Amino acid sequence: MPNPVAESLQCRIDAFIVHLTHERGLSNHTQSNYQRQLTIIAEQLSSLGIVEWHLVDTAWVRQIAAKGARQGLKPNSLATRLSCLRSFFDFLVLKGVMKANPAKGVSSPRSHKRLPKNLDVDQTNQLLEIDMSDPLAIRDRAMMELMYGTGMRLSEIVQLDVDNISGGRGEIRVIGKGNKERIVPFSGQAKEWVERWCQARPQLLKQHDPALFISKLGKRISHRNVQKRMAEWGIKQGVSSHVTPHKLRHSFATHILESSGNLRAVQEMLGHESLSTTQIYTHLDFQHLAQVYDKAHPRAKKKREE
Numbered sequence: 001m002p003n004p005v006a007e008s009l010q011c012r013i014d015a016f017i018v019h020l021t022h023e024r025g026l027s028n029h030t031q032s033n034y035q036r037q038l039t040i041i042a043e044q045l046s047s048l049g050i051v052e053w054h055l056v057d058t059a060w061v062r063q064i065a066a067k068g069a070r071q072g073l074k075p076n077s078l079a080t081r082l083s084c085l086r087s088f089f090d091f092l093v094l095k096g097v098m099k100a101n102p103a104k105g106v107s108s109p110r111s112h113k114r115l116p117k118n119l120d121v122d123q124t125n126q127l128l129e130i131d132m133s134d135p136l137a138i139r140d141r142a143m144m145e146l147m148y149g150t151g152m153r154l155s156e157i158v159q160l161d162v163d164n165i166s167g168g169r170g171e172i173r174v175i176g177k178g179n180k181e182r183i184v185p186f187s188g189q190a191k192e193w194v195e196r197w198c199q200a201r202p203q204l205l206k207q208h209d210p211a212l213f214i215s216k217l218g219k220r221i222s223h224r225n226v227q228k229r230m231a232e233w234g235i236k237q238g239v240s241s242h243v244t245p246h247k248l249r250h251s252f253a254t255h256i257l258e259s260s261g262n263l264r265a266v267q268e269m270l271g272h273e274s275l276s277t278t279q280i281y282t283h284l285d286f287q288h289l290a291q292v293y294d295k296a297h298p299r300a301k302k303k304r305e306e
Contacts, residue, residue, distance in 0.1 A: 006051035009042040016091050025179025027155050029223060037084040053092055058102045061085065065106060082106060118251040119241055124148060127237050128189070135200040136216060140229050142190075142197035143213055146172075147245055149190030151252035153177075154245040158223055160212040165194065 017035055020026045026034075041064055050056065064085070068078045082103060089101040119127065128148070130141045143157055156174050164173045170191060172184045186194070197213075206218030213221045226245055234243030241247070 004046060005039060005042040006046045008051050009045060009053060010039075012053055012092065012097065013038045013042060013088070015095075016088050019091055027159070027177075029155055030177075033080070034084050034088070037081045038088055041081070041085060053089075054098050056102055058105045061103045061106045118247060118254045119239070119243070121255060123239050123241060124248075124251055124255075127234060127239050127243060129237065130233065135203045136229075138193070138197050138200045139204075139213060140233060142193040143226060144230060144233070144248060145190040145193040146186065147248040148252050149188065150184045150186050151249050151256075152184065153249060154223055154226060157213065157245070158221060158226060161210040162198070162212050163210065165198075165212065 013035065016038070017031055020031050020034060044064060044067065045051075045056065045060075050060070061082075065078060065082060068081055073081070086101060086103040089098060089103050092098040093101055128141065128144060130137055132138075146152065147154075147157055150172065152172075152174060153176065156176055159175055160172070166172070170185055170187045172186055174182050174184050176182060194212075201212075201214065204214055204216055204218055209219060211220035213226075215221045215225055230243045230245055230248070234241070
């Protein structure tokens with residue numbers, strides 16, 4: 001059973017979540033992550049008798065990190081916790097509650113940088129060859145075609161409203177991270193299946209809801225439901241790799257980069273604020289080029305034959 005959180009600690013967390021909502025425009029999913037991580041930390045501090053945030057110093061932050069490591073938190077998860085704490089303390093400094101951010105002096109643990117996983121073109125085609133015509137199957141194919149055809153995030157797919165789609169111009173208005181808006185082009189199969197879904201959507205709609213993608217209950221579909229349905233379709237379609245929304249986004253980026261080599265365009269389509277975030281796909285592209293080299297270059301061939 002979790003330890004109770006001191007009211008003085010909790011009220012600052014509540015104020016921070018309000019700040020994330022109204023000032024930074026972060027999604028409900030991101031806000032929930034901040035809330036969860038900060039509540040865990042507040043429980044630990046309360047159990048130690050610390051009931052004011054300004055009493056936390058760098059030594060305490062290191063203890064929090066060490067306790068997370070002892071509890072088996074993976075480096076990425078521990079880095080996320082420390083990142084939440086840094087943002088929270090920046091907020092408290094801004095509000096005059098703290099004089100300095102004690103978490104800035106604590107570095108996150110290094111983790112092995114994993115390359116994004118993606119489906120190859122054949123696997124993607126196998127996944128998307130859904131020939132069922134019931135409304136849920138049409139909806140699911142439309143979501144997957146749209147995600148693979150545009151590289152949109154799961155949260156962006158879920159948040160789409162009907163009026164975000166401009167089928168005539170082949171554009172979608174997307175609200176991304178930090179409430180930033182971008183226009184994403186879509187055409188071909190993605191556009192065709194979204195139009196099919198718009199025709200089938202009234203069969204599931206029970207009352208007015210602006211959401212483009214709705215569940216069988218007639219309400220905006222949830223993140224979890226999308227993840228579950230995509231995984232199920234991966235199994236039904238006989239795809240050997242586990243299918244996730246994030247994997248379709250990575251597949252879009254990888255296949256576009258392999259074909260065009262235009263990193264800037266991929267950055268814009270993915271909605272990455274920094275080009276360095278997109279550059280991880282150059283590693284995937286290099287793997288592809290290395291395989292081509294191994295198969296085609298005469299010196300590489302000779303070496304394999306020896």
